[in-house]
Amino acid sequence: MSDLTDDPKMNPSEVSEPLRRAIGERYLTYALSTIMHRALPDARDGLKPVHRRILYGMHQMKLAAGSSHRKSAGVVGEVMGKYHPHGDGAIYDAMARLAQDFNIRYPLVNGQGNFGNIDGDNPAAMRYTEARMTIAAEALLEGLSENAVDFRDNYDGREQEPVVLPASFPNLLANGSSGIAVGMATNIPPHNIEELCNACLHLIKSPDARDDTLMNHVPGPDFPTGGIIVEPRENILEAYRTGRGSFRLRSTWQTEDLGRGQWQIVITEIPYQVQKSRLIEKIAELIQTKKIPILADVRDESADDIRLILEPKSKNVDPDVLMGMMFRSSDLEVRFSLNMNVLIDGRTPKVCSLKEVLRAFLDHRRDVLIRRSQHRLDKIDHRLEVLEGYIIAFLNLDRVIEIIRTEDEPKPIMMVEFELTDVQAEAILNMRLRSLRRLEEMELRRERDGLMAERVDLQDLLASEDLQWARISDQLRETRKKFGKEYEDGARRTQFAEAQETPDVPIEAMIDREPITVVCSKMGWVRAMKGHIALDQELKFKDGDEGRFAFHAETTDRLLVFGANGRFYTITAANLPGGRGMGEPLRLMIDLPNDAEIIDFFIHKPGRKLLVASSVGDGFIVPEDDVIAQTRSGKQVLNVRGETRAQLVKPVTGDHIACVGENRKMLVFELSELPEMGRGKGVRLQKYKDGGLSDAATFVLEEGLSWKDPAGRTRTETELAEWIAKRAAAGRMAPRGFPRDNKFT
Template sequence: MSDDTKNIDPLVPDLSEPLRRALGDRYLTYALSTIMHRALPDARDGLKPVHRRILFAMRELKLSSTGGFRKSAKISGDVMGNYHPHGDAAIYDAMARLAQDFNVRYPLVDGQGNFGNIDGDNPAAARYTEARMTSAAEALIEGLAENAVDFRENYDGTLTEPVVMPASFPNLLANGSSGIAVGMATNIPPHNIAELCDACLHLIKTPDARDETLMNFVPGPDFPTGGTIVEPRENIVEAYRTGRGSFRLRCKYEVEDLGRGQWQVVVTEIPYQVQKSKLIEKIAELIQNKKIPILGDIRDESAEDVRIVLEPRSKNVEPEILMNMLYRSSDLEVRFSLNMNVLIDGLTPKVCSMKEVLRAFLDHRRDVLIRRSTYRMEKIDHRLEVLEGLIIAFLNLDRVIDIIRYDDDPKAALMREDWGRTFVRAMSEKDYVGPPEGEGELTEVQAEAILNMRLRSLRRLEEMELKRERDALMEERAGLDDLLNSGDLQWNRIAEQIRETKKQFGKDHPAGARRSVFAEAGEVEEVPLEAMIDREPITVVCSEMGWIRAMTGHIDLTRELKFKDGDGPRFVFHAETTDRLLAFGSNGRFYTVSAANLPGGRGMGEPLRLIVDLPNEAEIVDLFIHKAGRKLLVASSAGDGFVVPEDDVVAQTRSGKQVLNVRGDTRARVCKPVGGDSVAVVGENRKVLVFLLDELPEMGRGKGVRLQKYKDGGMSDVTTFTMAEGLSWLDPAGRTRTELELAEWLGKRAGSGRMAPRGFPRDNRFN
C-alpha cells in the first residue's frame, strides 16, 4: 500500500497488533472458557455448567420426582434455547449420562425409555425418551426460590440462571466427575453419600481433622457397578491427601460347583466404566489366540444384572489362578486414576485434597444457610408489617369501613389516619414498642393489605388467627436472628441438615448401601504351564519347509507321514502338551513355542514363520524341547561360539530373543546340548579339532570366541563329549564308531586341527 492510500485519520483507531500477541490473547481466552465453563466442575455443587443448566431447565418445567415425564427433546431444546447455546446432541448426551445408574452413583435424571446400557449401546433419540428429576436432583436445587445463591444473566440477557446450586449433599464426591480442559484435566470417582455425610459431620466437629482421620469415615470410592477395590490403604490415604493417585479395581465373581470336580466362574460385577460387550470380546480374543490356555469359553448370560460365565479348559488349577491371569490380560482389573482438579471457588482451578473439597462444600452450605435465613427474615418482616395493619383494621373495623365507603382516596386516608392508640390495644404490653414511624400512621404496604382484604375475613375468628400467626412469626424471627448472630448455631443447623440428608440417602434409600468392597490383592505367583494345561502326549512334526503340527499321542517315529508336494520330514519327536519348544534360527535368535498351541495333526499344519516372527531369509537350524537347567553350545558358520544357559534363551514374545550375533554372510549353524568335558569341531575342510570344554566361555549373548581357525570355508559341525568315553559318529552304513585315541586331534581352542579319522562321514557331521 502506498503512503498516500494509508488511513492517516487520527480519529480512526489502529486495530493492528502483532500476530503473536493476538494468538496468545485469543488462545488464553479460549483456554479459560474451556476450564471454567465446560470441563471442570464446581467444588460446591459438583456440577459443570451444562449439568447445572439441565437441572435448572427441568425445574422451570416443573419436572419433579413425583410429577410427570416430559420428552427429552423438549428438555434439551429448552436448555439449548434458554441457557446453553451449544449442540442439542451434546446436551442430550450429558442428560442421558445423568440418568444412567451404571455411570452415575446417584442419578440426577429419572429416565423413561432407552437411555443406553452397560454394553455401551447409545441411548435412543431424544424424541423417543422422556425424563424428570430424581430426589437427588431436587436435593441439589432445594432453596433456589429462597435467594440461596446468586443468579446471572443467560447468554442473551433475557433470562437468569443460577451461578451454583444450593446442593444439600457433596455431589462432587458423591457422583464424581471427569473432564479434559486445556492443559489440565479432572477425574473423580463416585463415593457413598452416607459416608460423606459422616465425614462432613466430623469435619464440623473437628475443623482441623487430618486427612487420615477422614478415611475412617470414607474408606474409598463407591462405584455404581460395584467391584472390589484392592488398593492398599496407605495408597488411598496418600491419594486423598494430595488429590492425585489411582485405585486398582477388580470384578466381583463367584465360583459355581458343577459336580464331579467341574466348576465355572461367574462374574457378577465388572469394573467401573468398562463396557461389558468389549470386555467379553477382548476375553474371547484371548481364548482364540490361546493367550490363556486354561480358559476354555466365555458366555454372557446377563439379563437385568451382570452374569458372565467363564469355563475353564482344565479343572487342574484353582479358580484364583484363572482370575489372576485374566486380571493381567483383560479389563477385569483396571486402574481408576484420581485427579481432583476442581474450581474451588467457582473461578480458580486447583488440585484439592478430600478435606479441602469437603470444606468447600461446608462453607458453601453455610453461605446458603445465611442467605436463606436472611431471605426468610425479610419475608417475616414483611408479613409482620402486613399483620399489624390487618390487626389494626380488625380493632377499628367501623372506621376502616367508613373510610373505604365514603372517602374518594381510601388508601391515602388510611395512611393519614392516626392509629396510635390502636397499637396499645393491638399488641400486648411486652411486645409493644410504640407506634410505627409517622405517629401511628399505616404504611403503604399495610394500607394496600387492608384494601385487598376479603369480606369473608371480617370475622372474629380471623382476628385470632392473625394474632396466632403474628406470635409464631415473632418467635421464628427471634430464632433466625439468634441463628444469624451465632456461628455455633449455624454449624449446628448445618449438621442437622446433613443428618437429614444422610437419613434420606442412607441405608433406606435404594442406592444407599455400599456397593464396592475392599480386599487385599496379594502376590500373584507365576503359574507353570503344566499346571494350566492337561498333560497329554503328542508327536511334533516339522517339515523341511517349516510346516509344523502336533499329532495326538506318541506315534512311531519311523512311520511314513504325509507332506506337501516337494516337502518332507525334518524334525519328528515325542513331546507333551505342557512342553515348550525352542526353535533356533540361522539369524541367531531363539523362538519359544508352546506345544499346546501347535496346530492339530489332521492337516499339514501351519508355517512356523506365522507362529513366530521368523524372517523369510532365516532358516530353522534346530527345534527341540526346552529342558530347564540345561546348557547349550551355539556356533556360527564362521567358527565362533559359546555356551549359553538354556533358561536364558527362552523368549516371551513372538519376535524371539537374540543370542548369537551374526553379520554379513555368517549364519548360525549349530545348537547342541552340552554334555561331557570336551568339544570336537569339524570344518568344511574335514579337519577335526578337539579341546577341553573349559576353554569356552559361558555367555548370555554375543558373537562368541573362535572355536577353529580356517583358511578356506567355514565350520561344518561341533559337538561335546566325554574324553574318557571317546568321540563317536555314525559311519555311512549307519553304524556307531568310536575313536578313543584322540591325542592326534587334541589341541588348544582356535587351532587348525588335523584331517578327520578314517571312516568319518562325508557330510562332515558327527551324528
C-alpha cells in the same frame, strides 16, 4: 513483527501485535474456558456447567421426581436454546450418563427407555427416550428459589442461570467426576452418601480432624457396580490425604458346585467402568491364544444382574489359582486412579484432599443457609408490614371502605390518615372483597406473633455461628436418613478385602500331561499329533512343502525355536494346534521375521548348556535356562550383523568341540577354551580364508568323534591328534569318508 499502527493507510480498527503474544493470549483464554466451563467440576455442587444447566432446565420445566416424564429431545432443546449453546449430542450424552445407574452412584435423571447398558451399547436417540429428575437431583436444587445462590446472565443475556446449585449433599464425592482439561485432568470415584454425611458431621464437631479419623467414616469409594477394593488401608489414606492415588478393584466371584466334583466360577459384579461385552471378548481371546491354559470357556448368562461363567479345563484346577491368573491377565481387576482436581469457589483449580473437599462443601452449605435465612427474614419483614396494615384496616374498616368509595385517589389519603406505609396501603387496596371476611383481628395477630417468633429465631441463627453449624448438622442428618440404607440401593455396594495374592504356578503344573508328536514343516507349519507316533511315518503337508522337524514330546514341555537372527523363542507344547489339519504357521505364534530362517526346534531341558555359533564361525556356550523368552518377541542371545546369521545350536555333552568349515577343514579343541555367557557375539571357533562355518559338535575325546558316512553307517574316529589344536586355528582337511554335506549328524 514491526508496529504498523502509524501507517495512515491501515484500518484504524486493526491492531498489530507479535504472533507469539497473540497466540499465547488466545490459547490461554481457551485453556481457562476449558478448565472453568467444561472439564473440571465445582467442589461445591460437584457439577460441570453442562450438568448444572440440564438440571436447572428440567427444574424450570417442572420435571420433578413425582411428575410425568417428558421427551428427552424437549429437555435437550430447552437446555440448548436457553443455557448451553453447544451441540445437542453433547447435551444428550451428558444427560444420558446422569440416568445410567451403572455409571452414576445416585442417578440425577430418571430415564424411561433405552439409556444404554453396561455392555457399552449407546442410548437410543433422544426422540425415543423420556426423562424427569430424581429425588437426588431435587436435593441438589433445594432452596434455589430462596436466593440460596447467585445467578448470572446466560450466553445471550435473555435468561438467568445459577452459578452453582445449593446441593444438600456432597455430590462431588457421592457421584464422582472425570474430565480432561488443558494441562490438567480430574478423576474422582463415587462414594456413599451416608458415609459422607457422617464424615461431614465429624468435621463440624472437630474442624481440625485428622485424615485417618475421617477415613473411619469414609473407608473408600463406593462404586455403583459393586466389586471388592483390595487396596491396603494405608494406600487409601495416602490417596485421600494428597488427593492423588489409585485403588485396586476386583470382581466379586464365587465357586458354584455342579455335582460329581465338577464346578464353575460365577462372577456377579465386575469393576466400575468396565464394559461387560468387551471384558468377555478379552477373556475369550485369552482362551483362544491359550495364555491361560487352565480356562476352558466363558459364558454370559446375565439378565438384569451380572452373571459371567468361567469353566475350568479340569476339575482338579484350584479356583484361587485360576482367578489369580484372571486378575493378572484381564479387566476382572482394574486400578482406578484418583486425581481430586476441582474448582474451588468455581474459579481456582486445585488438587484437594478428602478433608478439603468436604470443607468446601460445608462452607458452601453455610453460605446457602445464611442466604436462605436472610431471604426468609426479608419475606417475614415484608409480611409483618402487611399484617400491621391489615390490622389497622380491620380496626377502621368502615372508614377505609368509605375512603375507597368516595375518593378518586384513596391511597395518599389512607397513608396520611392511618399512618400507613406505601406497601401497607397498596396491600389494602389490592385486597379482594371476598378477603374482607377473613380480616379477623385474632387471626391476624396470631399470624403476626408466629412470624415474630420465627423472626427472632432467624436473627439468632444469623448472629451465631454455632447455631448455624447446628442447623447444618440437622440438615445433614435428614439427608443421611433420606439417602441412607432405607433409600433404594442406599447401602454400600463395594466391599473391602485383603488381596490374596496367589503364587505364580508354572504353566506346566496346570496342564494335563499327555504324549504328543511335534511336527514342523520346512515352510514353518507346526502341529502336535496325539500320542507318540513313529517319526518316520509318512505325513501330509501342503503342496510344495515337506517335513523338517519331528520329535516326541509331552504337553507339559516347553519348546525352543532358534532363529537365524540369533533369537530364541519359547512355546508351550500345549498351545500347539492339533494334528488333524496341516497345523498353523509358527510365525503366527512368535514374532519371527519372515527373512529369518528357523535354525532348530527342540524341547527345553532345564540345566542343560547349549553351543551357539554364527555363520562366520563365532560362538559361545550359554545356559539353556537363560534363553527362555517370556514374550512373543523372543530373547536375543547370539548377536549377528549384516550378512552374518546364526548357524547352529547344539547341546553341550563332553569335553571337546569339533568344527568343520565350508572348506572341509576340521578343527578339534578343548571345550574349556569357549566362554560361557548369556548374550554376545562370541569368540572365533575356527579361522577361515574363504567361506564360513558349516557345522560343530561337542563330544568326549576318549569316546571319539562320530559321524555318518555316505552309506548311512555310523563311523567313530578316535585318533584325532592330527586335528587337535588351539581355538581359532585353521584346522586340517576332514578325515576320509567324512560326509559331503559337512555335517556331523
